[in-house]
Amino acid sequence: MIKAGIVGATGYTGAELLRLLVNHPQVEVSMITSRAEKGVAVSNLYPSLRGRCDIEFCEPDVAQLASCDVVFFATPHGVAQSMMAPLIAKGTRVVDLSADFRIKDIATWELWYQQAHACPELVEQAVYGLPEVNREQIVNAQLVACPGCYPTATQLALIPLLEKGLVDPTRLIANAASGVSGAGRQAKVDNLMAEVTDSYKAYGVAGHRHLPEIEQGLREVQAAGAVPAEMTFVPHLLPMIRGIQVTAYAELTSSDAIDLQALFAERYEQESFVDVMPAGSCPQTRWVKGSNQCKIAVHQPQGRNTVVVLSVIDNLCKGASGQAVQNMNLMMGFEETMGLEQVALLP
Ligand SMILES: NC(=O)C1=CN([C@@H]2O[C@H](COP(=O)(O)OP(=O)(O)OC[C@H]3O[C@@H](n4cnc5c(N)ncnc54)[C@H](OP(=O)(O)O)[C@@H]3O)[C@@H](O)[C@H]2O)C=CC1
Numbered sequence: 001m002i003k004a005g006i007v008g009a010t011g012y013t014g015a016e017l018l019r020l021l022v023n024h025p026q027v028e029v030s031m032i033t034s035r036a037e038k039g040v041a042v043s044n045l046y047p048s049l050r051g052r053c054d055i056e057f058c059e060p061d062v063a064q065l066a067s068c069d070v071v072f073f074a075t076p077h078g079v080a081q082s083m084m085a086p087l088i089a090k091g092t093r094v095v096d097l098s099a100d101f102r103i104k105d106i107a108t109w110e111l112w113y114q115q116a117h118a119c120p121e122l123v124e125q126a127v128y129g130l131p132e133v134n135r136e137q138i139v140n141a142q143l144v145a146c147p148g149c150y151p152t153a154t155q156l157a158l159i160p161l162l163e164k165g166l167v168d169p170t171r172l173i174a175n176a177a178s179g180v181s182g183a184g185r186q187a188k189v190d191n192l193m194a195e196v197t198d199s200y201k202a203y204g205v206a207g208h209r210h211l212p213e214i215e216q217g218l219r220e221v222q223a224a225g226a227v228p229a230e231m232t233f234v235p236h237l238l239p240m241i242r243g244i245q246v247t248a249y250a251e252l253t254s255s256d257a258i259d260l261q262a263l264f265a266e267r268y269e270q271e272s273f274v275d276v277m278p279a280g281s282c283p284q285t286r287w288v289k290g291s292n293q294c295k296i297a298v299h300q301p302q303g304r305n306t307v308v309v310l311s312v313i314d315n316l317c318k319g320a321s322g323q324a325v326q327n328m329n330l331m332m333g334f335e336e337t338m339g340l341e342q343v344a345l346l347p
């Protein structure tokens with residue numbers, strides 16, 4: 001058994017980590033932090049965990065966290081980078097769910113996150129935690145930067161096309177929609193039931209901080225010398241709690257017939273958490289709710305040049321905490337699927 005610590009365990013992704021880790025046969029959650037709920041038992045805040053995790057929230061203390069085998073940061077941007085150096089120096093494995101170590105170019109990170117990076121020296125060694133692309137590096141990593149929720153669903157939708165150079169990399173579009181848990185547990189007027197229910201809106205059209213992350217990830221799978229991927233990314237807010245649906249559009253560069261279904265099926269054949277659906281499918285967020293699955297369907301409407309890829313995930317699971325556990329499994333030498341075999345809720 002390994003000992004795990006969670007910094008920010010009262011938030012939505014922290015609580016989802018607890019839900020997953022109490023069922024993990026090789027992990028004991030030994031430390032969970034919350035400044036606001038210090039001294040409160042987990043079961044008082046989350047009664048569903050009563051009898052499964054009976055520890056109390058404590059203050060985040062780096063020296064104590066360093067005694068864990070693995071530490072998860074489920075905290076807002078800027079927190080992990082302020083605590084990272086001593087943990088890495090002690091040899092602790094870290095899985096960061098925030099964006100602190102995702103973007104390799106420090107100036108780009110500072111531009112989109114509007115703050116100075118507190119730990120630029122560790123950005124290079126952080127491995128971007130998308131196992132479907134970086135599995136081998138994750139196995140040997142001490143610090144893994146988990147992808148954002150939108151970037152996970154969007155990259156998985158487009159990677160097979162960009163790896164093979166089949167589409168115009170400058171004409172990529174992703175329409176993405178998320179449930180409100182994507183915005184975290186902190187109270188905000190925009191996320192009130194009366195503001196969100198029975199309505200649908202775009203936001204961040206002029207620029208969302210996931211754009212540079214998606215473009216960085218797509219560029220990394222392109223062949224050397226390819227024109228760098230550029231995307232128009234428009235997120236939307238859906239009146240539901242969990243789930244992300246991405247509809248991605250790309251223009252084929254050749255009019256030669258390509259078996260896109262076979263391309264996607266082969267690319268993800270060995271992947272436990274990416275399910276390429278039968279031709280003609282329109283995957284729904286409820287098909288993945290509570291599971292670590294990404295379900296993908298590829299379409300070529302009217303046989304024309306525009307490819308439409310549909311991709312759904314649970315933002316809190318494959319989009320955050322499930323993917324974090326998947327990364328931890330790889331880092332610790334466990335089966336990649338351990339503790340992550342839940343099927344989605346029905347209905
Ligand atoms: N929600 C989602 O779908 C996804 C979220 N993410 C990322 O995961 C991270 C966590 O998100 P989410 O769970 O939604 O966030 P929440 O706002 O729901 O929770 C944040 C947690 O961090 C703690 N925290 C806040 N500030 C600090 C601080 N300065 N020092 C230590 N702890 C702090 C809070 O507890 P307290 O204040 O009591 O200490 C709380 O437990 C974010 O970076 C987010 O961008 C990534 C993918 C998807």
Ligand SMILES: CC(=O)N[C@@H](CCC(=O)OP(=O)(O)O)C(=O)O
Nearest residue numbers: 098099148149178179180182183
């Ligand atoms: C619905 C909603 O508000 N979603 C969040 C993104 C989710 C997230 O937390 O991603 P990061 O870890 O990259 O910040 C947003 O658009 O800001």
